[in-house]
Amino acid sequence: MARDYRPNVRESNVISRLDSAKEAARTGALNKLYEVQEELAARIAMKLLEEQLIETKNKKELERQILGCLKILLAADEFTVQYRIAPMRTLVARPNFISLYVTAFVVEDLIKHRSIVDVYGTNEQIYSCVNQQVTKLIPMLA
Secondary structure: OOOOOOOOHHHHHHHHHHHHHHHHHHHHHHHHHHHHHHHHHHHHHHHHHHOOOEEEOOHHHHHHHHHHHHHHHHHOOHHHHHHHHHHHOOOOOOOOHHHHHHHHHHHHOHHHOOOEEEEOOOHHHHHHHHHHHHHHHOOOOO
16 A cells, blocks of 8 residues: 655645745845935936946936836735746855846846946856845845
């Protein structure tokens, strides 16, 4: 007679706690992003220009575009965010989803904008630049 398979209760509890902690960290990061989105957009734009990763005709338009990207991120559902960051997911070992989203925006969409002359540097350099600013304002706990 075959035995019924029952998943280990402890194992299930640990997995459930890890998933809950990850979701709580994500929700906390989005709440913090809502509070600091304008400052973060200004910091990212300034840092990208300082490190000469982006050349633009209009700095204010660059800030406005990044702020628009952050607002779209705040309104997006989980599937949309995961779809957007999928090509960038392998850049670093433990990526910040906000930084990945903004990096994907810079590499894929911002480069096509009329006020952007060119985007320089590798995806890793752009991610690093963006992530420095994101982690200063939005610390991720998990």
